[in-house]
Amino acid sequence: MSWAIGYDEHWNRDVGYGVPATCDHAGCGKQLDRGLSYVCGGLPHGGEEACGLFFCEQHGGGHQCARCAAGAEPFAPTPDVPVWMQHKLTDSSWQQWRDENPDEVAQLRALLNKDNTNG
Numbered sequence: 001m002s003w004a005i006g007y008d009e010h011w012n013r014d015v016g017y018g019v020p021a022t023c024d025h026a027g028c029g030k031q032l033d034r035g036l037s038y039v040c041g042g043l044p045h046g047g048e049e050a051c052g053l054f055f056c057e058q059h060g061g062g063h064q065c066a067r068c069a070a071g072a073e074p075f076a077p078t079p080d081v082p083v084w085m086q087h088k089l090t091d092s093s094w095q096q097w098r099d100e101n102p103d104e105v106a107q108l109r110a111l112l113n114k115d116n117t118n119g
């Protein structure tokens with residue numbers, strides 16, 4: 001199976017190098033993708049020990065985030081970026097997902113609309 005796009009059951013979000021995202025370090029906001037080069041722990045879903053969130057180079061992506069290094073609770077995951085939500089709502093490769101998950105589609109639409117009104 002390809003790691004381009006997958007699903008993380010623990011954090012309930014799309015993962016893989018095909019998924020654009022922001023660094024999960026609080027307040028960072030750096031652009032990355034959810035591929036193995038950025039995952040805490042360096043293994044799919046972080047392996048056994050790490051949180052499996054995604055961090056820029058500065059915050060331990062591919063190695064260990066500050067929280068895991070300190071043995072602390074993981075960071076709160078950052079929300080999906082709007083461009084990714086838009087992709088899921090419009091790209092033909094997500095048609096089947098949209099047919100099967102009408103509730104999540106409605107949720108994404110609501111999130112995107114909220115973003116738009118915030119400017």
Ligand SMILES: [Zn+2]
Nearest residue numbers: 040051065068
């Ligand atoms: Zn971590």
Ligand SMILES: [Zn+2]
Nearest residue numbers: 023028056059
């Ligand atoms: Zn960062």
